[in-house]
Amino acid sequence: MTVDYRLNGGPLRQAIGLAEPRAHHRNGRLFRAVLPGQPGGLVEFLPVLRFAGQPISPRLGEAADYPSYRVGDSAPGEATPPAAIPPGRLAGQPLWDWHSRYLWSGTIMLHKEVIGPVPDGLRIAWHFTEGHFVGPDIEGDILPGAADWMRIRADGIAIVDVKEVLRTRSGARLYCTYGGILDLGADGYARALRGEFDPLPSFVTTPTFATADKELAWLNRVQCVEVGRVDLKAMRVEYDLYAVEVRGRRRAGQGS
Numbered sequence: 001m002t003v004d005y006r007l008n009g010g011p012l013r014q015a016i017g018l019a020e021p022r023a024h025h026r027n028g029r030l031f032r033a034v035l036p037g038q039p040g041g042l043v044e045f046l047p048v049l050r051f052a053g054q055p056i057s058p059r060l061g062e063a064a065d066y067p068s069y070r071v072g073d074s075a076p077g078e079a080t081p082p083a084a085i086p087p088g089r090l091a092g093q094p095l096w097d098w099h100s101r102y103l104w105s106g107t108i109m110l111h112k113e114v115i116g117p118v119p120d121g122l123r124i125a126w127h128f129t130e131g132h133f134v135g136p137d138i139e140g141d142i143l144p145g146a147a148d149w150m151r152i153r154a155d156g157i158a159i160v161d162v163k164e165v166l167r168t169r170s171g172a173r174l175y176c177t178y179g180g181i182l183d184l185g186a187d188g189y190a191r192a193l194r195g196e197f198d199p200l201p202s203f204v205t206t207p208t209f210a211t212a213d214k215e216l217a218w219l220n221r222v223q224c225v226e227v228g229r230v231d232l233k234a235m236r237v238e239y240d241l242y243a244v245e246v247r248g249r250r251r252a253g254q255g256s
Helices: 188-193 217-221
Strands: 002-007 013-016 041-048 068-071 096-118 121-134 139-142 147-152 157-168 173-183 202-205 208-210 223-231 236-249
Touching: 096 139, 096 223, 121 157, 121 188, 147 188, 157 188, 157 202, 173 223, 208 217, 208 223
Parallel strands: none
Antiparallel strands: 002 013, 002 041, 041 068, 096 121, 096 236, 121 139, 121 147, 139 157, 147 157, 157 173, 173 202, 173 208, 202 223, 223 236
16 A cells, blocks of 8 residues: 655655554554655645555546645644645646547548528538448447438537437447537528538537447447538548546646
8 A cells, every 4th residue: 555645736756555563453454654744735645555566546646536634834634625626726727637538530421401491590401321430449330310400500600419320340239419519600601591611611529329238338438529520522521539538636737
């Protein structure tokens, strides 16, 4: 067992935990670690369990909640509640580390069906006539029937509303829904009424998945981000898909 600790959001340090011999009669083992004296400020710490020298529990830089205490400007031993935000943390600095994991890239061929101007905007259905995706671990096709039931607002913002079913090479089905926006410009609505669009508009969407496949059940718990562009001359979408994971709290002064 070790104890990760840091002072005022500074570098991560460790203290070794030693087995307490007087605790042999207890159900379990008791370890004791002593943190070096600190000049003053907020000390954040977290015990870390190890096996064969490798951590098997979250480290301080990965955990969302951890205890802390102050030295010098509060009563001895007075603790700050777990996960309290250190002073200055809300000063235009990111709070949390995050990571994106690349899942796959895909292409989708489109067929446009204009529904027309309705009370809440211009409605266009973009039917997916063909779609494929390939990644390091997953690949497959988009099954017939998928579409983006798009609504273009009067300010030129297109609201994406996609529903699709994907089939992997192993035969698993993935039900996928996502929304997002395309900025068609201030005059995008008027141009869309005339059937005019920029040749390569970009988009950002947020897919989620549902599947009964046991091997891919982890996708049921993932929030994804999809980025790409639409080639409206070729009527083809090209995109990359990433899974987003929020990690531990960022250290004060850590770069973005």
